Amino acid sequence: MQRALVWPYGNRVAVVVSVLLETWSEGKAPSYFPRTTPLPVGSRDTAGINWSRFGGNEGIWRLARNLKDLEIPATLFCNGRSAELWPEAVAEFAKAGNDVAGHGWLQDQTMFSMNADRERETIKKTLDALQKASGKRPTGWVTPIYGWSESTVEYLAEAKLQWCSDALDASVPYQHQAKAGKIVVIPWSEFVDNRVIRASPRVWFDVYKDMFDYLYACEPGGMINIGVHAHFGGRPAMAAVFRQIL
Secondary structure: OOOOOOOHHHOOEEEEEEEEEOOOOOOOOOOOOOOOOOOOOOOOOHHHHHHHOHHHHHHHHHHHHHHHHHOOOOEEEEOHHHHHHOHHHHHHHHHOOOEEEEOOOOOOOOHHHOOHHHHHHHHHHHHHHHHHHHOOOOOEEOOHHHOOOOOHHHHHHHOOOOEEEEEOOOOOOEEEEEOOEEEEEEEOOOOOHHHHOOOOOHHHHHHHHHHHHHHHHHOOOEEEEEEEEOOOOOOHHHHHHHHHHO
């Protein structure tokens, strides 16, 4: 069992906020959507494509305003293509003192489906686009849709990234010794905002309040990673609950 962490200044629980700005391949849409009636197989989901663009058009700005109001820093995990489509949003998010980290090139691309050269190329291409938009080379990464390969963390270390959020095997961060050097691996608190689609946003609040109360009382050294998607959690109904969680 991993030794419990000790946070600075006697703090019992660490809370990090992870905002995701995502873009799908041309003609593709997210696999989830508020629609309750399925489309015929093979249909182009024009409405779903339109829905996914909310994040860059409006959602990211609303989340950024709430974070600024509450003086809470966050990390923006951004697809490389998102940085090309909405460079002003990425630049403003970074200018406000937030971190910007890599999130693959497109949200529906899996790293495990690529050969080694293409995986390395995708990492570099993404980091280059984010550096151009934000003005700073990213130091962190999370792989889209948990789609990493057995070698992804090695390639991230080769790219001189210091950390990634690709841990599903722990609830607190740990160090991984890659061939190219050490990299810190940070976990998710898996109940992210889009889990409550077609349900009450209050469920999202209840999960994080209960998690915090439990960790604070029973497991000092715990960590919570609040994940919020700009195209979903950036909508007014969800942003209201996001602000209450913070």
